[in-house]
Amino acid sequence: MRDVFIVDAVRTPRGRGKAGKGALSGVHPQELLAQTLNRLAEKTGIRKQDVEDVVVGCVTQAGEQGACIARTAILAAGWPDVVTGVTVNRFCGSGAQAVNFAAMGVMSGQQEVAIGGGVESMSRVPMGSDGAPLDGNNLALRKKLAMVPQGISADLIATIEGFSREDVDRFALESQRKAERAAGEGRFAKSLFTVVDLDGKPLLDRDEHPRAGATMEALAKLEPAFGSLGSTPMGPAGETVDALALARYPQVASIRHVHTAGNSSGIVDGAAVVLLASGDYVKAHGLAPRARIRATATVGAEPVIMLTAPAPASERALKKAGMQARDVDLWEINEAFAAVPLQTARKLDIDLDRVNVNGGAIALGHPLGATGACLIGTALDELERAGKATALITLCIGGGMGVATILERV
16 A cells, blocks of 8 residues: 655634524535535645545535535536536535545555545534434344443533533533634645635635633533433333433443533534645655555444544554554544543553543534534644654544544644
C-alpha cells in the first residue's frame, strides 16, 4: 500500500440547525457542499478535472439531501462533468468514513486524487426525515434486538461507568470554554470560509452554536433530555424504552438520565471536505501536503449500548499503525454525548488534556454526515499550530459501530 497525503481541508462554519433561525438554514445543502468544494479548489489550486471521485457522507438522505448529493453538489459547483461523486451513510461516522474511503482509493493505486467529506443541513432535512429508525422498521429484527434511541444508550453508558450529572456537565463546560478560547485565538481560521447566499452576500463566517459564558449553575438547571423517553412504552408487551435497554444489561438496576441539551451535541448545519493525493501526484504538481493518513479502522460493538466502539476502533487503527494510545499527541473524540469521550478516554487510559483541545460537538455542534471530516481538518490545523506529530480522530456510530483515522503531520 502506498502513502496517501492530505493536501488540505476546509469547512463551513456550523450554523444553528433550526429552520428560519440558523444563518445557514436558507442555503440548500447541495449549495452548502458546492461552496465547500469550490473553496477547496481555490485554496489548493487543484485542477478540478484531476479529481477522480468525491466521496461524501450524509446521514439523512431524503428530500434535498437525496438523489446522491455528492454528484448534485459537484454539478451545482460547476465542476467538470468528468468528476464523479458517491454518497455514503455510516451514521455519525459518515464524514470520517468518506475521507477514509477516498484515502483507500489512493492507497490502493486505483486513484491519484480524491476528495472525502460530508454535509448535513439539519435545519432543512431534520433527523428522521427518511422515516427509518435504526432497525429500518424490520419487525423480525426488532424481535431479536431492541435498538433504543441513542440518548438512552448514552445514559446507560453513564450509569455503568458511574459518571454523575456533575461529571458530564463539567465535561460540557470545558467543551464550551475550549471552543471559546479556540475561536478567540483564531484556531479555526485556517479551515473556515465564509458561506454566502446565491447573490454572494455573506451569511456566516464563524461557528454559530457555541454559548459563551456557560456556567455549571446554568447547566445544572437543564432537565434530563431522555428521562421521559425512557419511560415511554415501546416494546411488544408494553415494555418501556429503559426496560428494553436494561434487558441486555440485567446487572444494572435502573438507568440514571444525566444527559441534557447542555451536555449533548448540538444540532447544526455544515459541510467539510478533505483533498487526498498520492505522493506521485503531489510531486508532479508541486503541492505541499500537510499530513499523511497512517491507518484507518472500523469496529462493531454491542448495538443496544451502541456508543462504546470508538475505543476498540482506535485500538484497531493503532495496531495497524504500530502505535499505542500513549503515542498519539492529539485526540478528537466526537462529543455526541459527554459520556462518550469520557468512556473512551477511560478505556484507552488517555488524559483528557489531549482530548478535544479546541472543544467539540457539545459546543460547536454535530452536523451528522460532515462531523468526521470537520474533525480531521480541526486535528490537522491543531497539529500544525501546536507543533505536534500525530492525531487520532474517532466517532461513535448508530447501531453499535466506531470509526478511527490516524494522521501524521508532514
